[in-house]
Amino acid sequence: MSRLLEVDRIRLSFKGVRAIDGVSFHVDEGELFAIIGPNGAGKTSIFNCLNQVYRPQEGDIRWKGESIMGLKPNKTAELGIARTFQNIALFPHMTVIENILTGRHVRMKQGWLAGAIWLGPAKKEELENRFKVEDIVDFLEIEQWRKHPVGMLPYGVQKRVELGRALAMDPELLLLDEPVAGMNLEETEDMARFILDIQDELGVSMILVEHDMGLVMDIADRVMVLDFGRKIADGRPAEVQRNPDVIKAYLGEEFEPAD
Amino acid sequence: MRGRPQLYTSYAADQALLNTGTKRLSFALFGVVLLCLPLGFIPGFRWAADADWMLVLAEVAILFIAALGLNLLTGLAGQVSLGHAFFMGVGAYVAAILGSPEGPLWGLGLPIWVWLPAAGLVAAAIGVLIAPTSFRVRGLYLAIVTLGLVFIGEHLFRNLDFITGGSQSGRTFPPLEFKFWKEETPFIDFATDGDWFGVELTGQAKTYYLMLGLALIAGLVAKNIQRTRAGRAFQSIRDRDIAAEITGVDEFRYKTIAFALSSFFAGVAGALFASFVGRTIPEAFGLPLSVEVIAIVLIGGAGVVSGMGMGAAFVIVMPLIVRTITEWLTQVAKTGEGVFQKIADVLVSTGTFDPGLVSASAGSGPGLNVFQLNQVLYGLLIVGFIIFEPLGLYGIWLRVRNYWKGWPFTY
Numbered sequence: 217m218s219r220l221l222e223v224d225r226i227r228l229s230f231k232g233v234r235a236i237d238g239v240s241f242h243v244d245e246g247e248l249f250a251i252i253g254p255n256g257a258g259k260t261s262i263f264n265c266l267n268q269v270y271r272p273q274e275g276d277i278r279w280k281g282e283s284i285m286g287l288k289p290n291k292t293a294e295l296g297i298a299r300t301f302q303n304i305a306l307f308p309h310m311t312v313i314e315n316i317l318t319g320r321h322v323r324m325k326q327g328w329l330a331g332a333i334w335l336g337p338a339k340k341e342e343l344e345n346r347f348k349v350e351d352i353v354d355f356l357e358i359e360q361w362r363k364h365p366v367g368m369l370p371y372g373v374q375k376r377v378e379l380g381r382a383l384a385m386d387p388e389l390l391l392l393d394e395p396v397a398g399m400n401l402e403e404t405e406d407m408a409r410f411i412l413d414i415q416d417e418l419g420v421s422m423i424l425v426e427h428d429m430g431l432v433m434d435i436a437d438r439v440m441v442l443d444f445g446r447k448i449a450d451g452r453p454a455e456v457q458r459n460p461d462v463i464k465a466y467l468g469e470e471f472e473p474a475d
Numbered sequence: 476m477r478g479r480p481q482l483y484t485s486y487a488a489d490q491a492l493l494n495t496g497t498k499r500l501s502f503a504l505f506g507v508v509l510l511c512l513p514l515g516f517i518p519g520f521r522w523a524a525d526a527d528w529m530l531v532l533a534e535v536a537i538l539f540i541a542a543l544g545l546n547l548l549t550g551l552a553g554q555v556s557l558g559h560a561f562f563m564g565v566g567a568y569v570a571a572i573l574g575s576p577e578g579p580l581w582g583l584g585l586p587i588w589v590w591l592p593a594a595g596l597v598a599a600a601i602g603v604l605i606a607p608t609s610f611r612v613r614g615l616y617l618a619i620v621t622l623g624l625v626f627i628g629e630h631l632f633r634n635l636d637f638i639t640g641g642s643q644s645g646r647t648f649p650p651l652e653f654k655f656w657k658e659e660t661p662f663i664d665f666a667t668d669g670d671w672f673g674v675e676l677t678g679q680a681k682t683y684y685l686m687l688g689l690a691l692i693a694g695l696v697a698k699n700i701q702r703t704r705a706g707r708a709f710q711s712i713r714d715r716d717i718a719a720e721i722t723g724v725d726e727f728r729y730k731t732i733a734f735a736l737s738s739f740f741a742g743v744a745g746a747l748f749a750s751f752v753g754r755t756i757p758e759a760f761g762l763p764l765s766v767e768v769i770a771i772v773l774i775g776g777a778g779v780v781s782g783m784g785m786g787a788a789f790v791i792v793m794p795l796i797v798r799t800i801t802e803w804l805t806q807v808a809k810t811g812e813g814v815f816q817k818i819a820d821v822l823v824s825t826g827t828f829d830p831g832l833v834s835a836s837a838g839s840g841p842g843l844n845v846f847q848l849n850q851v852l853y854g855l856l857i858v859g860f861i862i863f864e865p866l867g868l869y870g871i872w873l874r875v876r877n878y879w880k881g882w883p884f885t886y
């Protein structure tokens with residue numbers, strides 16, 4: 217397995233608040249890596265660093281061995297990092313198809329001029345990518361909402377569309393920020409199935425941030441635990457569950473290790 | 476045979492511009508009506524062949540082009556701009572410099588195929604220079620910056636009197652004619668009466684045809700941009716800029732493109748407008764013109780190409796109706812009798828000392844003049860549409876259509 221992403225002692229603070237405090241980790245190709253931790257631990261901030269929306273003051277982030285520090289966020293998308301958001305960040309006035317097609321943006325080439333005159337190449341590209349989008353629509357089972365503006369769709373469907381938009385980017389690394397937050401059991405199981413399919417069939421590596429411990433322990437290959445911006449443990453799910461620091465800091469007394 | 480209009484057997488059919496039979500039929504019908512209008516034989520529309528109406532419709536077409544530009548920037552890319560009139564002014568004066576006959580003011584006498592694209596391109600170039608501000612300031616603040624642009628523009632236009640002729644007399648603009656170069660008689664003259672292919676047409680009808688053709692091209696271009704990669708990039712920035720960037724849309728690049736394209740449309744429309752009017756003063760490209768275009772976008776339905784047509788027609792025709800009603804009320808107030816005379820008298824001001832809401836003759840009497848009343852009405856309509864029908868006339872049309880689609884099952 218080759219190394220996809222390497223995060224090296226990054227430090228990020230906001231006017232005195234240490235959001236990330238010297239965290240290092242790595243993700244290998246095809247791996248499902250989970251980050252857990254209490255609220256405000258710095259999980260979303262790590263995603264924002266990977267997308268270069270936030271710029272860590274110290275440390276380095278390497279993609280396939282090369283530093284991505286200082287890139288514009290859209291360049292991280294070109295590299296192959298895609299993301300879904302903790303609070304859904306779809307384009308609410310666009311339809312499901314249009315949202316997912318926007319995910320294809322980085323993999324499409326035709327500029328506005330070719331589009332304006334609907335020239336052969338632009339038309340061809342639109343059509344080819346429409347096919348790709350339809351595959352994703354099929355995969356996520358959202359056919360019936362195709363032409364609906366996403367702003368009006370139920371929460372669970374929006375979560376899927378957002379996953380679809382990220383998948384449309386042909387990512388090598390998928391950042392999932394609480395993909396099952398606020399979902400019922402059935403929706404959670406569907407989402408878990410999608411995540412596993414993405415890993416198995418598409419071979420996409422993932423970083424999963426999630427509060428649903430059951431899900432994380434079930435599907436993650438490795439887990440990292442954060443608390444107050446600091447890494448307090450990492451390893452296989454079973455190891456992490458037994459780590460006394462983790463139990464103390466995060467899982468609390470209520471947590472009972474699964475057998 | 477309605478069949479199943481929503482059943483597409485290929486994505487190509489689904490993505491086509493006119494993707495239902497009804498759309499194709501109504502578009503064809505609409506096109507035929509517009510084409511035949513000047514010939515004056517369509518029952519119910521004979522009045523439209525009248526020269527004055529031809530000019531009104533030509534003006535609708537020009538403002539449609541201008542509105543398409545603002546719609547791209549504001550409706551699609553979400554960047555509110557009050558500066559559209561400035562870019563129209565730039566287009567107009569570039570056209571004047573390049574296309575007007577040589578005389579006391581700058582003018583090179585070049586043909587339309589030079590001055591019209593150049594008007595768009597120069598405006599677009601200035602748009603590119605302005606675009607970075609939209610990266611620094613957003614929303615309302617951008618509106619204020621672009622408002623400043625209109626004032627600076629008007630000031631510049633007024634003072635560059637060797638180009639613009641200044642506020643007193645203004646200047647003439649290139650005639651609407653097609654020449655290959657500087658030959659004496661134009662190949663096509665759009666402004667004087669004559670026959671085309673054996674059909675006798677007035678100059679006004681020819682002007683109408685020219686503007687109609689250009690509006691059709693502009694509409695197609697706008698629609699194509701909207702439904703392809705760049706159009707989606709614009710909309711993604713409008714809806715959620717950070718998510719758009721993380722999805723791979725280069726925000727800076729696409730905001731710049733949006734400004735450039737928008738200004739291009741504005742420049743072309745401004746050049747056409749000036750050339751259409753023939754002579755105008757720098758103040759014509761001030762804030763009221765920007766407001767008029769904003770009114771078209773919001774009344775027509777922001778983000779909707781066909782809405783711009785409805786909006787432009789509405790905004791051009793409304794003042795005519797207001798004027799007609801005012802004149803009619805003035806007549807009633809002067810010569811009518813009974814309770815109607817009383818009501819009319821309260822509403823209109825008939826002379827310098829007669830109080831009233833509106834006065835038919837500009838500049839006299841205490842009431843608003845028709846122009847001012849129009850501005851007030853635009854304001855009210857803009858606010859009304861934003862609050863009650865953000866999709867504008869297009870939204871109303873959708874509701875009417877859906878009502879009839881479901882008829883008689885109307886819930």
Ligand SMILES: Nc1ncnc2c1ncn2[C@@H]1O[C@H](COP(=O)(O)OP(=O)(O)OP(=O)(O)O)[C@@H](O)[C@H]1O
Nearest residue numbers: 230233234235254255256257258259260261262302
């Ligand atoms: N843009 C910002 N400005 C100031 N402080 C911020 C900003 N973003 C995050 N923080 C702070 O950084 C810390 C980590 O926040 P972050 O959103 O990364 O936590 P999280 O682990 O994702 O929490 P949750 O589980 O609630 O989503 C918090 O204290 C938060 O207030």
Ligand SMILES: [Mg+2]
Nearest residue numbers: 259260261302
């Ligand atoms: Mg978070």
